[in-house]
Amino acid sequence: QIHMIKFGDLNWGDSLGQGTFTRIFKGYKTDFRDGEKHMTEVILKELDSAYKNCWESLFEAASLMSQISHKHLLHVYGVSVHGSQNIMVQEFVKYGALDLYLKRGTSVSVSWKLSIAKQLACALNFLEEQNIVHGNICAKNLLLAREGDPSLGSSPFIKLSDPGISVVMMGNDVILDRIPWVAPEVLDAPDNLTLECDKWSFGATVWEIFNDGNSPLRGWNLDQKRNFYENMHQLPPSQWTELADLIAQCMDYDAAFRPSCRSIIRQLNSLITSDYVILHATEPVTQ
Numbered sequence: 541q542i543h544m545i546k547f548g549d550l551n552w553g554d555s556l557g558q559g560t561f562t563r564i565f566k567g568y569k570t571d572f573r574d575g576e577k578h579m580t581e582v583i584l585k586e587l588d589s590a591y592k593n594c595w596e597s598l599f600e601a602a603s604l605m606s607q608i609s610h611k612h613l614l615h616v617y618g619v620s621v622h623g624s625q626n627i628m629v630q631e632f633v634k635y636g637a638l639d640l641y642l643k644r645g646t647s648v649s650v651s652w653k654l655s656i657a658k659q660l661a662c663a664l665n666f667l668e669e670q671n672i673v674h675g676n677i678c679a680k681n682l683l684l685a686r687e688g689d690p691s692l693g694s695s696p697f698i699k700l701s702d703p704g705i706s707v708v709m710m711g712n713d714v715i716l717d718r719i720p721w722v723a724p725e726v727l728d729a730p731d732n733l734t735l736e737c738d739k740w741s742f743g744a745t746v747w748e749i750f751n752d753g754n755s756p757l758r759g760w761n762l763d764q765k766r767n768f769y770e771n772m773h774q775l776p777p778s779q780w781t782e783l784a785d786l787i788a789q790c791m792d793y794d795a796a797f798r799p800s801c802r803s804i805i806r807q808l809n810s811l812i813t814s815d816y817v818i819l820h821a822t823e824p825v826t827q
């Protein structure tokens with residue numbers, strides 16, 4: 541049910557960097573609609589030939605995302621296979637990955653951050669309703685389609701990218717390196733990804749959004765990361781107690797205690813209307 545795209549219909553542009561086992565290029569796909577030639581901006585994700593055996597997992601991730609459509613889920617046009625090249629063709633999202641956008645130091649307001657968190661919660665709620673586990677929720681996989689302009693009062697708009705190659709295909713080191721986004725229970729059973737795992741990752745992603753895109757536990761080695769879970773540590777809490785509480789609820793070591801998406805959305809709505817937002821309208825840019 542995933543669309544197969546003819547390699548000849550793809551035009552390759554600049555390299556935009558690397559994903560996990562993939563190279564990312566800007567590009568265009570040609571298609572003919574009502575007798576006219578259309579060039580659509582796309583992202584081409586080419587799987588490194590060394591990881592050919594992961595193609596099936598990448599293909600599954602693409603199929604998953606192309607089966608469902610939602611305004612906050614990245615659109616996957618299809619895949620193209622050309623000799624040893626395996627390519628996923630995705631919609632191009634103008635401002636790219638949220639973690640890089642935040643790291644570039646663009647100063648954004650608390651309500652901007654809450655708006656992003658709520659959009660991600662809505663995407664997760666939609667996936668939960670379809671009983672679909674994403675498995676790789678993180679700021680790197682949030683793409684910014686619209687910056688939002690505080691002076692115009694227009695809010696940002698994000699799209700959740702595909703999960704990429706499943707952790708099931710990865711070695712234990714890659715799973716450990718995904719601490720603190722990967723839920724603790726995944727370390728013991730990587731092939732048992734549940735909806736609750738996405739809630740844990742949601743908590744870590746909200747932490748990133750409110751920490752200017754800085755990676756939590758940045759620079760820690762795999763042993764330190766393993767100890768973080770073995771000692772059941774939590775990420776440094778925000779000064780905003782209600783936000784810290786929501787993150788801690790999502791990052792509960794007991795999956796059964798993590799809140800439902802409905803509860804997450806309700807709590808975000810109450811944060812959005814709280815006085816804290818007015819008091820911290822535009823955070824001073826911390827250099």
Ligand SMILES: Nc1cnc(-c2cc(N)nc3[nH]ccc23)cn1
Pocket residue numbers: 556557564583614630631632633634635636637683
């Ligand atoms: N589905 C996607 C994925 N990545 C982008 C993107 C946009 C941009 N401005 N710079 C980038 N640099 C690397 C990737 C990227 C766009 N759309």
